Amino acid sequence: MxxxxxxxxxxxxxxxxxxxxxxxxxxxxxxxxxxxxxxxxxxxxxxxxxxFGTKWASTASEPSFGILPFILTSIYGTAGAIVLGVPVGFMTAVFLAKVAPPKLAATVRTAVDLLAGIPSVVYGLIGMMVLVPAVRVAFNLPDGASLFCAIIVLAIMILPSIISVSETALKAVPKEYEEASLALGATHIETVFRVSVPAASSGIAASIVLGIGRAIGEAMAVIMVAGNVANMPTLFSSVRFLTTAVASEMSYASGLQRQALFSIALVLFLFIMLINVILNTLLKRKKG
Incomplete structure (x- = not known):
């Protein structure tokens, strides 16, 4: 045999x-x-x-190809999405894995799966039709399309990745760890946050990496809610991300302009690789 x-x-x-x-x-x-x-x-x-150039005018008679506004916008937008999305996603994962009754957890998990299946353009469309006008009215702005709207949309879009991977990591923690903690007199919540979460830290960190990758690489939804203007980023101004800079001009670009768009893609690629290396290094140091 x-x-x-x-x-x-x-x-x-x-x-x-x-x-x-x-x-x-x-x-x-x-x-x-x-x-x-x-x-x-x-x-x-x-x-x-x-x-480090602050002006992008690729079609001007004297073109300028400074991408600092795009870099800063991508950094601020991704950081904002992580600040908003990670706590919500992490706490939801803890709720589903360790707190919620099975029936309620199954219902919430189905909603999370549906959230993951919604196309990017639908997020962008809803953001453009609902969020952008609401921001314009709430903050009395001439145009609601802004970095703020992009951050909110990205924070919602990264939730499924963070929730699903974090929940799986938490469920993979051996029951013996939790039983030992409870036997020593810890409460259920203390056991979750002092035993289960540290034991699942590598999986939770992986979910954050996936969320960062989703936020940095998103183009369609962002281009619909951020305004797509090459400004230096402020919270309520129209901005352009690295991804949207490539997506908005590649269809008609030629010559040096087209080569510059490939250079933006290269910067974006190196940016993502750098983040992955930094996070993996931090995880290895923590394990050591």
Whole structure:
């Protein structure tokens, strides 16, 4: 029987190896393509002027290609979404995994799954039709499309990733840990936050990384609620993210403008990689 299973095991090992190899090849291909496509514009414009220039006028008679407003907008927007979304998502995951009755948890979990399945353009449409006018009236603004609206929409969009992964991590904590804590006299809530949550910290951190990736990489919803104007970011001004800068101009770009858009994509790619490296390093230090 073992001899019959061995060829099947070898075949499955080969399949798994090929799948992993293909994933690595895709990442390398994307990296190399962005580097080759993005470096020429950076060399022609100048690295300092490109990264720290405050004016983007790619179609002007004397074009400017400063992307500092896009970088700061993406940083502020992502940070704001994480500040709003992570506490809500984390507490919801704790509620579903450790507190809620099974029937209520199943209902809330279904709603979270539906939230994850809503297309980005629907988030953007609802934000444009409901949130933007509400912000305009509430804060007496000439135009409600702003960084504030983008932060709220992104915070809602990252909730499903944070909730689902965090809940799974919390449920994977061995029951023996919690039983030992309860036996020592800790209350249920103390056990959840002092035993279960630390034990599931790597999974919770992974959910935050997924949320950051979703927030940074979102374009369609953001372009509909942020105003898509290349301003230096303030909370209630129309702004443009790195992703929306590429999406809004790529269809008609050519020459240096097109190369500059690939350079923006390269900066975005490196930005995401840097965040992943930093978070993974912090997690390894915590484990050590």
């Amino acid at each position: 073992k001899q019959k299973l061995r060829p099947l095991e070898l075949l499955m090992n080969l399949v798994f190896f090929l799948c992993g190899f293909i994933a690595v090849v895709f990442v390398l291909f994307i990296s190399i393509y962005l580097i080759i496509s993005g470096l020429p514009a950076i060399k022609e414009i100048g690295l300092v002027e490109f990264l």
